[in-house]
Amino acid sequence: MAKFLFESGQGAFALTLLFFFVFSIAFAFVIYWKGFAAPKPSTTDHPKLVRTEAIWIFVALTLFLVVNMSSIPYMPTVISNALAANSSRNHIQDVNILAVSWAFDISNRNLQVGQPIRFSGTSFDTLHGFAVYQPDGRLLFTMMLIPGMPRPTSLIHVFEKAGTYTVRCLEYCGTGHANMQDRLIVVNNTSKSSPMAGSIEK
Amino acid sequence: MTDIDPRGERAAALRRLALVYMTTALGLFLLMGLLGLLMRLDQAGLFVLPPLQFYQVMTLHGGGMIAMALLGAMGGLANALSMAISLSPRLLWAAYVVYLAGVALFVIGTLIGGFAAGWTMLPPLPFDPSHEWPLWAAVVSCIAYLLIGVGFLLFCLNVLYAARRAFGGLGGALGWPYLFSAGKNQASPPPPPMVLAATAVSIDGVLTVAAGALLLMAMLAQAAGLVGSLDALLAKNFMFFFGHMTANLTIYLAAGLVYATLPVYVGRAWKASWPVVLAFNVLVVGVILPYPHHLYQDFVQPLGMQIVGQVGSYAAGLPVILVTVTGGLTLIYRSGMRWSVPSILIAWGLWGWVFGGIGALLDSTIAVNQVMHNTLWVPAHFHTYYLLGAVAFVWAYFYHLTGELSGRHDRFASKIAAWMYGLGGLGFVLTLFLSGAAGVPRRYAEHLPEWQIFAKVGTPFVIALGLGIGWLAVEMFARLGIAWRNAAAHSA
Numbered sequence: 242m243a244k245f246l247f248e249s250g251q252g253a254f255a256l257t258l259l260f261f262f263v264f265s266i267a268f269a270f271v272i273y274w275k276g277f278a279a280p281k282p283s284t285t286d287h288p289k290l291v292r293t294e295a296i297w298i299f300v301a302l303t304l305f306l307v308v309n310m311s312s313i314p315y316m317p318t319v320i321s322n323a324l325a326a327n328s329s330r331n332h333i334q335d336v337n338i339l340a341v342s343w344a345f346d347i348s349n350r351n352l353q354v355g356q357p358i359r360f361s362g363t364s365f366d367t368l369h370g371f372a373v374y375q376p377d378g379r380l381l382f383t384m385m386l387i388p389g390m391p392r393p394t395s396l397i398h399v400f401e402k403a404g405t406y407t408v409r410c411l412e413y414c415g416t417g418h419a420n421m422q423d424r425l426i427v428v429n430n431t432s433k434s435s436p437m438a439g440s441i442e443k
Numbered sequence: 444m445t446d447i448d449p450r451g452e453r454a455a456a457l458r459r460l461a462l463v464y465m466t467t468a469l470g471l472f473l474l475m476g477l478l479g480l481l482m483r484l485d486q487a488g489l490f491v492l493p494p495l496q497f498y499q500v501m502t503l504h505g506g507g508m509i510a511m512a513l514l515g516a517m518g519g520l521a522n523a524l525s526m527a528i529s530l531s532p533r534l535l536w537a538a539y540v541v542y543l544a545g546v547a548l549f550v551i552g553t554l555i556g557g558f559a560a561g562w563t564m565l566p567p568l569p570f571d572p573s574h575e576w577p578l579w580a581a582v583v584s585c586i587a588y589l590l591i592g593v594g595f596l597l598f599c600l601n602v603l604y605a606a607r608r609a610f611g612g613l614g615g616a617l618g619w620p621y622l623f624s625a626g627k628n629q630a631s632p633p634p635p636p637m638v639l640a641a642t643a644v645s646i647d648g649v650l651t652v653a654a655g656a657l658l659l660m661a662m663l664a665q666a667a668g669l670v671g672s673l674d675a676l677l678a679k680n681f682m683f684f685f686g687h688m689t690a691n692l693t694i695y696l697a698a699g700l701v702y703a704t705l706p707v708y709v710g711r712a713w714k715a716s717w718p719v720v721l722a723f724n725v726l727v728v729g730v731i732l733p734y735p736h737h738l739y740q741d742f743v744q745p746l747g748m749q750i751v752g753q754v755g756s757y758a759a760g761l762p763v764i765l766v767t768v769t770g771g772l773t774l775i776y777r778s779g780m781r782w783s784v785p786s787i788l789i790a791w792g793l794w795g796w797v798f799g800g801i802g803a804l805l806d807s808t809i810a811v812n813q814v815m816h817n818t819l820w821v822p823a824h825f826h827t828y829y830l831l832g833a834v835a836f837v838w839a840y841f842y843h844l845t846g847e848l849s850g851r852h853d854r855f856a857s858k859i860a861a862w863m864y865g866l867g868g869l870g871f872v873l874t875l876f877l878s879g880a881a882g883v884p885r886r887y888a889e890h891l892p893e894w895q896i897f898a899k900v901g902t903p904f905v906i907a908l909g910l911g912i913g914w915l916a917v918e919m920f921a922r923l924g925i926a927w928r929n930a931a932a933h934s935a
Contacts, residue, residue, distance in 0.1 A: 247808075247810035247811055247813075252811075253805045253806070253811045253814075253815060253820070253880065254876060254877065254879075254880035256801075256805060257798075257801055257802050257805060257876060260797075260798070260801045261798060261801075264794075264797055264798070264801075265794065265798075268772070268790075268793070268794050268797075271772045271775060271776055272772075272775060272780075272790045293773065295718075297765075297769055298718070298765045298766070298769065301761070301765055302761065302765075305757055305761065305804065308804075308805075308808065309753070309754075309757065309808065312808045312809065312810040312811070315810035315813075316809045316810050317742075317809070317810075317813060318746050318749075342571075342573055366567070366571055366573060367565075367567050367568045367571050367675075368565055368567075368568065368675060368679070370740070370816075370817060372816075372817075372884075374882060378881065378882060378893070379814070379881070379882050380814045380815070380818060380882035381814070382813055382814070383740045383813065383814075383816045383817070384740050384742060385738075385740045385741045385742075387675050387676055387679075387741060387743065388567065388675050389672065389674065389675055390675070390676065390743055392743060393743075394740075394741065394742045394743055395742060396742060409884060411816065411817040411818075411884055412565075412817060413498075413560075413561045413563075413565075413568075413817075413886040414568065415498075415559070415560075415568065415571070415573075415574050415575075416494040416495045416498055416559065416574070416575055416888075417494070418494075418498075418886060418887070418888070419494070419884075419887040419888050419889045420889070
């Protein structure tokens with residue numbers, strides 16, 4: 242459930258729709274049936290309404306607290322720390338990126354499934370994004386490339402599936418923004434695959 | 444509070460001022476809305492805008508809509524507040540002139556100058572020489588933002604001065620005697636909720652304009668060759684502190700209008716309860732914290748800033764949304780609410796504020812943001828709580844005000860138009876949410892064929908929304924003459 246929520250856009254959409262339906266039904270009930278269609282003045286005493294309000298706020302706060310807490314294991318940095326503890330330094334492959342309006346210079350576009358890859362990037366001119374899309378078109382991860390920084394933005398990712406991954410700039414960078422694209426070719430590892438998966442920030 | 448007189452000259456001047464502020468806002472909304480429709484048609488593949496023109500339109504649409512909503516909320520609240528605090532009409536007229544000059548310059552910078560760096564104009568993009576707009580267009584656009592900021596600052600200072608005078612200090616205007624006595628200090632009842640909203644927003648408004656002015660001055664100094672290049676990450680922090688907070692504060696300012704309008708239609712007074720006072724006090728600090736959620740993927744930024752962004756997003760939005768929406772619903776509950784355009788728009792607004800807020804909170808969750816950042820999910824959530832939240836509140840108050848002042852009431856067709864506005868908006872934002880969930884990027888002039896279906900489905904909803912607000916706008920504009928004349932004597 243948490244994996245579905247935090248690792249795909251559809252998860253967040255499903256949760257939003259859940260709120261949409263539940264809240265909309267309660268909302269319509271109050272607005273229409275109790276607001277418009279029941280024109281008699283309320284006989285409900287104020288303390289009872291305040292109590293209802295307090296219960297609803299408590300439930301909502303609890304729900305939001307649960308979403309926050311359950312998201313922690315899926316935070317890029319938390320995954321990073323876990324993976325870094327299990328990765329030897331030599332095991333990580335480095336891929337360097339330089340973004341220039343409107344193209345990417347990527348040091349290696351041919352990658353392997355199961356291999357931890359450290360993407361390190363910077364920008365020559367303005368802010369750019371480095372967003373990797375899965376072969377099925379869903380967004381996998383994003384990082385920002387910033388000009389003039391003393392160190393690059395860096396993120397480690399382990400690809401789980403072979404295929405052609407599209408790279409897109411997702412930080413608006415001028416009139417050629419929509420055409421700033423590239424590709425990564427991920428193939429199955431001929432040696433034994435690494436059990437590690439996920440994206441980490443270093 | 445001796446100069447609070449709803450029949451006095453000051454109150455009459457504020458009514459007229461509200462009419463001018465809100466008429467300007469509505470006019471801007473219609474124009475910027477047409478630009479939005481053009482963009483959606485382009486993304487649907489039904490109309491072709493060359494990339495430069497698309498991004499000019501996108502820049503103007505974004506900046507213009509934020510400026511429009513803030514202007515409308517300021518104007519409406521200036522009048523609503525006249526029952527409780529004594530604002531200076533002269534200062535607010537000055538603010539209007541400065542603000543409008545800023546909007547005009549932004550139109551010139553984008554449409555004539557071709558400035559297309561997006562409404563967030565993140566450095567170094569605006570002054571990057573490799574782009575297609577001239578230096579003067581970027582300079583004019585920066586000055587435009589400065590003037591809009593100064594207009595907002597004048598409003599904030601005016602509110603803070605008047606609230607301080609009326610309630611014996613800012614603590615009084617924020618209801619501290621009542622808050623810290625756990626609601627037991629009956630000798631010091633809390634200020635009306637709209638005063639709480641206006642005071643909380645104005646305190647943060649001063650901060651956000653200060654941050655924005657500092658950045659914009661630095662950008663202008665860079666353009667003049669007085670300083671070297673700005674630190675891009677620091678500038679991004681400043682820009683989102685300014686931009687995010689301004690957009691966010693607009694919503695809470697507009698929420699103040701709900702407190703002023705809804706009681707008229709439910710026949711019940713909306714007094715500030717202890718949770719309401721607490722929520723607006725939390726807001727003063729809470730609204731400062733969420734802006735780092737725009738920088739989650741800037742991994743060179745310390746992790747602590749990201750955590751502040753996530754926790755702050757929940758802390759800022761939740762208290763006021765929950766308290767206002769549940770307070771509004773309990774006010775409506777078995778009230779026999781009058782079913783008219785303002786109450787329909789407020790119902791849409793309360794609903795949209797919650798729904799957009801949920802979309803925003805999910806997106807501000809770092810793990811979710813990793814697969815949502817800068818997709819159409821972002822415009823989905825802010826269009827929901829703007830179009831179907833803050834802006835709906837502004838139109839509700841404007842319709843109510845022009846109705847009261849002109850004596851003209853809504854007809855059956857007006858109510859249909861109000862429903863069309865909401866249903867059109869709902870369909871439109873749902874297609875945006877779906878696009879975001881599918882990973883469709885925002886700010887793309889060209890959409891892949893497989894992405895165009897979302898915009899194609901969304902376009903008729905945008906047209907329905909436009910027809911709805913168009914109808915209501917014609918009604919409101921037609922009432923203006925008589926409303927203006929009656930504003931001098933009326934006590935609305």
